[in-house]
Amino acid sequence: MNKSKTVSSNPSVISDFKEITKMRLALSVVFSSLAGYLLGVDIISYSELILLAFGGYFMVGASNAFNQIIEKDLDALMDRTKNRPVAAGRMSVTTAFIIASIFTVLGIIILYSINKQTAMFGAISIFIYTCVYTPLKTLTPISVFVGAIPGAIPFMLGWVAATDNFGIEPGTLFALQFFWQFPHFWAIGWFLYEDYKKGGFFMLPTGKQDKGTAVQVIMYTIWTLIVSIIPVFGFTGRLELSIVAAVIVFGLGLWMLYYAIRLFKIMTEKAARQLMLVSVSYISLVQIVYVIDKFIR
Template sequence: MPNSFLAVSLHKQKNNVGLSTTATTTIKHTVISDFKEITKMRLSLSVVFSSVAGYFLGAETISLKIVLLLALGGYFMVGASNAFNQIIEKDLDALMHRTKHRPVASGRMTVNTAFLIACLFTVLGITILYTINAQTAMFGAISIFLYTSVYTPLKTKTPLSVFVGAIPGAIPFMLGWVAATDNFGIESGTLFALQFFWQFPHFWAIGWFLFDDYKRGGFFMLPTGKQDKGTAIQVLLYTIWTILVSIVPVFGVTGRLKLSIVAAVIVFGLGIMMLTYAIKLYKNRTEKAAKQLMLSSVLYITLIQIVYVIDKFIR
C-alpha cells in the first residue's frame, strides 16, 4: 500500500482504526483460543512435562535434541487425541456448561477443520516420536488409539471407561524413559504404574465436583455412578496405592530407577498430603472437598516428578 494512500486512509478513518484494530485483535485471539481449546493446551503441556521428566530419569546423557523432539511429539500426540475426542463428543459437549463453548461444539470450528488438525497432529506426533525410536512411536500411537477409539466411546456407557482412560493417561511419564533407553522394563513399568494409580483419585475428584454437568452430557465417571460412600472409599484406596507405588524405588527393586531415603520421605510426605484431602472427601462428601483433592493431586504428581528428577542428579 503506497504511503500517501495510507496517510489519507488514516486521516479519514481515524475513529474507525481503533475499532478495526480491536476487531482484528479479537479475531486473532479467537483463533488462538480455539487452537488452545481443540488441543487442550494446558493438558498437553502437562503431558510434555511428564514425558520430559521421564526422559531425564532414563537418560544417561541429556540430549536437548531428544528433549525437543519428545516435547513436540508429545504435544502433537495429546493434541490429536483431544481433537478427535471433541469431534466425537461435539453434540454431548454442547449440553454441558463446561464444554459448550469448545470450538466444534459451539460451531466456531467445522468438523472437517478439526478432523484435519487431528489427522495432521497424529501424523506429526507419531513421525516425530519415531525419529527418537520405534518403541516411543508405538506407545504414542497406542495412546491415541485407546483414548479415541476405546475410552471416548465408553464414557457414556460405563464408569469402567476411567480404567481404560488411565492407560493413555499413564503413558507419558514412562514414554520419556522409553525415549531415553529404547527399552520398556521394570523402570518404565514403575513410572507407568505410579501415574496409572494416580489417575483414579484425580479423575474421580473431577467427576465428583462436575457430577451434574457430566450428567447433562450422559457421562457417568464415578465408579458407583454416585457421589456416595462407595466412590469415596475407592478414592481412598487408589490414593493409598499411588503412595505405595511412589516409594517402591527406594527398596532397590526397580532396576536403574532408584530413590534415596531422603527423597522417599519427601515423596511419602507428599502422598500423605493428598491422602489427607482424600480422607476429607470421604468424611464430607462435598464438591468443595472434591475440588481440593483434585488440586492437591495435580500438585502431587508435579512435585513427585520434580523430586524424582532432582534426586537422580544429586544422589
C-alpha cells in the same frame, strides 16, 4: 464492559486452537514425558528433549481434537464444554479432523525419529484414548480405568525415549501415574457430577457421589502412595530413590491422602475440587523430586 463480553463470546482462532488441542493439559503431559526422559537418560540430548516435547504435544493434541469431534453434541449440553470450538460451531468438524490428523502424523513421525518403541506407545495412546476411552465414557464407569492407560503412558514414554527399552523402570513410572489418575479423575467427576450428567457421562465408580466412591478414592490414593516409594527398595532396576527423597515423596502422598479422607468425611463438591487441585500439584512435585534426586545422588 461490552468489549470484554465481545471478546469472551468471540474467541480468537488462537484460543480455539489452544482449546481444540487442550494446550494446558498437553503441556502437563509434555512435562511428565520430559521428567521420564531425564530419569532414564545417561547423557542428556537436548535435541531429543525438544523432539519428545513436540512429539508428546502433538500426540495429546491429536487425541483431544478427535475427542472433541466425537463428543461435539454431548459437549454442547454441558456448561464446562459448550464453548469448545466444535461444540459451539466456530470450528467445522472437517477443520478439526484435519488438525487431529496432521497432529497424529507429526506426533508419530517425531516420536519415531527418537526410536520405534516411543512411536509405538504414542500411537497406542492415541488409539486407546480416541477409539476405546471416548466411546466408553457414556456407557460405563470402567471408562476411567481405560482412560488411565493412555494417561499413564507419558511418564513411561520419556524413559522409553531415553533408553529405547521397556522394562521394570518405565513399568513403575506407568504404574505410579496410572493409579494416581483414579483419585484425580474421580475428584473431577465428583465436583462436576451434575454437569457430566447432562452429557450422559458415567465417571464415578458407583455412579453416585457416595461413600462407595469416596472409599475407592482413598484406596487408589493409597496404591499411588505405595507405588511412589517402591524405587527406594532397590528392585526397580536403574530407577532408584534415596531415603530422603522417599520420605519427601511419602509425605506428598500423605498430603493427597489427607484430602481423599476429607472428601470421605464431608462429601462436598468443594472437598472434591480441593482434592483435584492437590492431586495435580502432587504428581508434578513427585516427578520433580524423582528427577532432582537422580541428579544430586
